[in-house]
Amino acid sequence: MMSPVYGLIYILLAPIAGGLVAGIDRKITARMQGRVGPPLLQPFYDVGKLFEKENLVVTRSQDLYALCYLVFMLVAGALFFAGGDLLLVIFAFTLSHIFLVLGAYASSSPYSFIGAERELIQIIAYEPMIILSAVGMYMVTASFFVSDIVVSSIPIVLYLPGVFIGFLMVLTIKLRKSPFDLSTSHHAHQEIVKGVTTEFTGPNLGKIEIAHWYEYVFLLGFIFLFFAFSIPIALLAIAVAYLLEILIDNTFSRVKWQFTLRSAWIIAGMLGLINLAVLYYLSGGLQA
Amino acid sequence: MTYLKRSPWIIHYDASSCNGCDIEVLACLTPMYDVERFGIVNTGNPKHADIFVVTGSINEQNREVVKNIYEQMPDPKVVVAVGICAASGGVFRECYNVTGGIDKIIPVDVYVPGCAARPESIIDGIVKSLSILEEKRTKMNTPAAKKDALGGGIQ
Ligand code: SF4
Numbered sequence: 001m002m003s004p005v006y007g008l009i010y011i012l013l014a015p016i017a018g019g020l021v022a023g024i025d026r027k028i029t030a031r032m033q034g035r036v037g038p039p040l041l042q043p044f045y046d047v048g049k050l051f052e053k054e055n056l057v058v059t060r061s062q063d064l065y066a067l068c069y070l071v072f073m074l075v076a077g078a079l080f081f082a083g084g085d086l087l088l089v090i091f092a093f094t095l096s097h098i099f100l101v102l103g104a105y106a107s108s109s110p111y112s113f114i115g116a117e118r119e120l121i122q123i124i125a126y127e128p129m130i131i132l133s134a135v136g137m138y139m140v141t142a143s144f145f146v147s148d149i150v151v152s153s154i155p156i157v158l159y160l161p162g163v164f165i166g167f168l169m170v171l172t173i174k175l176r177k178s179p180f181d182l183s184t185s186h187h188a189h190q191e192i193v194k195g196v197t198t199e200f201t202g203p204n205l206g207k208i209e210i211a212h213w214y215e216y217v218f219l220l221g222f223i224f225l226f227f228a229f230s231i232p233i234a235l236l237a238i239a240v241a242y243l244l245e246i247l248i249d250n251t252f253s254r255v256k257w258q259f260t261l262r263s264a265w266i267i268a269g270m271l272g273l274i275n276l277a278v279l280y281y282l283s284g285g286l287q288a
Numbered sequence: 289m290t291y292l293k294r295s296p297w298i299i300h301y302d303a304s305s306c307n308g309c310d311i312e313v314l315a316c317l318t319p320m321y322d323v324e325r326f327g328i329v330n331t332g333n334p335k336h337a338d339i340f341v342v343t344g345s346i347n348e349q350n351r352e353v354v355k356n357i358y359e360q361m362p363d364p365k366v367v368v369a370v371g372i373c374a375a376s377g378g379v380f381r382e383c384y385n386v387t388g389g390i391d392k393i394i395p396v397d398v399y400v401p402g403c404a405a406r407p408e409s410i411i412d413g414i415v416k417s418l419s420i421l422e423e424k425r426t427k428m429n430t431p432a433a434k435k436d437a438l439g440g441g442i443q
Contacts, residue, residue, distance in 0.1 A: 026324075035322040039294075042327050048291030049338075052425060054362040056335060194333045201335045201362045 007082030009072060010217070018033070018213025019043045021220070025210040025246055032250045047209050053202030058107035065103030066204040070211040072096030077218040083147025086134040093130075093218070100196055100208070107199035115195025121257045125264035126170035136163040137225060140280055150228045157226040157237075162275030166228050166268035168241060173264065174219055177249040181209035181259050193208055291340065292425055293418045295326055295327040299337035302377070304380065307343025308404035309371035312330070313341060315407045323411060334360040339417055340394075340424045341410075345373040345380055346387040354423055358394045364424035366397040375399045 022043040030037025039045075057063060074181050076092035079085070097119065104116035140142050140159045141152045149156070157164050173180040184195035192198075199207055227234035255263075302310050315328060316323045331337050334357045346354060358367065369390045370376035379386045391395050397420045400413035 030322070030324060034319040036325050037322070038324045038327050042295070045291045045294040045327055050294040052290065052292050053364070054428075055336070056360075057360040194331070194336060197336075198333055199335060205336065 004082050007078035010078050010081035014077060014217040015210055015213045018210075018216040019047070021216050021242070023214060025242075028246050029250060031200075032246070035265045041156060043063055043209070043213075047206045050204050050209065055203050056201040057204065058109070058199055061106045062103050062200065062204060063200035064101045065106060066200060066207045068099040068105065069096050070207045070214075072099060073211040073214045073218075076216050079223055080218055080221060083098050083145060083150070086132075086137065086144045086146060086149075089132055089146070090134060094123065096178055096211070103200065104196040104198075109199050111198040112196060112230070113191040114192050115198060118192075118257055121261055122173050122180070122183055125180075125261045126173045129166045129170040129264065129272055131269045132269070132276065133160075133163050133167050133222070136160040136272070136276055136279070139276065139283070146225065149225055153226075153229050155229045159279060160226065162271035165245075166272040166275075167222070167226075168244070169268045171219060171223075171241065171262060172245060172248060173260065175216070177245050179248075179255045180254040180264075181254060182257055184258060290422060290425070292416075292421055295329075296338050296414065296418055296421065297329045297331045297336055298341050298414065299331055299334050299340040299357065299361070300341045300343070301354065303342055303344035303350045303374065304347045304386070305371065305373060309343035309373070309402075311368060312407050313343060313410060314406045316366065316410055319410065321407050323414075326411075328414065334358075338365055338421060338426070339362055339414060340365060340367045341370055341414070342367065342390045343370045344372050345377040346390060346392050347385045348387075349385075351387065354390065354393050362437055364421055364428055366421045366424065367394055367402060368398045368410075368413050368417050369396045370400045370413065371405045372401065372403045375401065376405060378392060 020040070023038075023040040026042060027037045027040060047284045055063070072092050073096040076089050076096060079092060082088045101116045101119050101123075102111040104119065134144065135154060137149050137160070140154055141149050143147050143149060143152075176184060182195075184192075184197050195203060200208060220242065223238050223241055224234045300310070300313050302370065315321060316328075334340075340358060340361060344350075358365075367390065369375050373380060374390045374396075377383075377386050380386045381388060387393075397418045398413045400409050402409055403412075405413075
């Protein structure tokens with residue numbers, strides 16, 4: 001029951017939506033800090049400019065890795081919106097980040113090395129929770145296919161409150177928000193310059209930026225699944241979740257990677273696992 | 289339509305400044321002046337930057353550093369020298385180790401006067417440098433320049 005049309009719509013419209021989300025994010029952040037902030041379309045200007053710049057690379061393989069990051073992010077999101085298998089989506093999603101890490105490792109710069117290592121740690125931190133979310137959705141709807149999950153009338157979030165909280169937590173990591181903006185950050189240039197993206201210039205950085213926009217839309221789409229029974233509630237939940245992320249971003253300072261890993265696994269993992277165990281017990285095992 | 293003018297990212301380097309100019313540069317980022325209104329971001333990474341903002345003068349310690357940062361920036365790029373020290377060496381110009389202004393080492397496009405330069409004039413200088421940046425971009429895209437880049441490359 002996959003519909004490639006939605007995948008295509010995602011490929012065409014997600015950069016616009018993602019860029020707008022990034023613009024709103026910067027605007028609200030500025031207002032929270034008592035500033036006027038950049039124009040709403042600033043992220044588009046930034047990326048437009050990056051493509052006007054010279055492409056300086058340490059090795060040519062960086063071009064390939066940046067492109068692969070974008071392409072696999074596109075594949076993951078398109079599969080998701082086309083209603084594909086959640087596990088496959090998560091696999092492509094992780095793979096795209098591996099390419100980003102490889103790109104950072106390819107340039108022998110200490111800052112991008114630190115960034116790459118931290119990015120790997122972040123992947124380790126959020127990966128279990130994302131898989132748990134997929135498993136939870138399977139337990140509730142008896143399907144790994146997004147197309148089935150999205151049409152089910154069961155209020156998934158009521159069955160998976162722990163998983164949802166855990167997912168919100170890894171969302172902070174995924175959106176590169178404080179306190180978990182370890183691998184690359186707009187605020188950390190005193191210590192790691194730009195982390196993973198340090199050695200990417202001009203068009204390559206532009207591609208990474210666009211991949212981030214795709215990622216934003218994909219992640220917000222994942223929140224949608226929890227509330228798929230009612231579209232207005234789902235949209236409201238997405239807006240509230242994102243505002244919460246901006247608020248968290250502006251109120252917390254960056255933590256160490258040890259804390260990131262521990263909190264992501266212990267808090268999110270335990271909430272998720274207990275949630276799934278209770279669900280399993282109440283439903284008397286898997287009926288499917 | 290050009291995006292370069294709408295999204296100038298800067299890297300700020302403190303050569304041997306007395307810190308007076310640096311405080312004023314940082315003041316531009318505060319809510320009072322908020323340069324992000326113009327899309328200006330302080331990146332701290334030469335590879336992402338379009339504008340090189342230098343305060344203070346060149347001395348024996350930092351001449352290599354200034355050159356290095358400048359060479360790491362992708363084209364098109366401009367240099368803004370902030371403060372009298374960066375323009376000519378200022379009060380330190382007679383010191384035994386001071387070579388002089390930034391233009392002794394790298395080409396400077398805009399000089400912002402003042403000791404210390406006021407935030408308003410720093411913002412003004414950066415906005416002025418944007419048209420020079422744009423000029424450089426147009427020059428970069430001419431066929432002759434492209435051929436040059438292929439032959440010469442960056443050192
Ligand atoms: S111009 Fe004046 S304030 Fe600026 S670095 Fe030189 S001495 Fe300090």
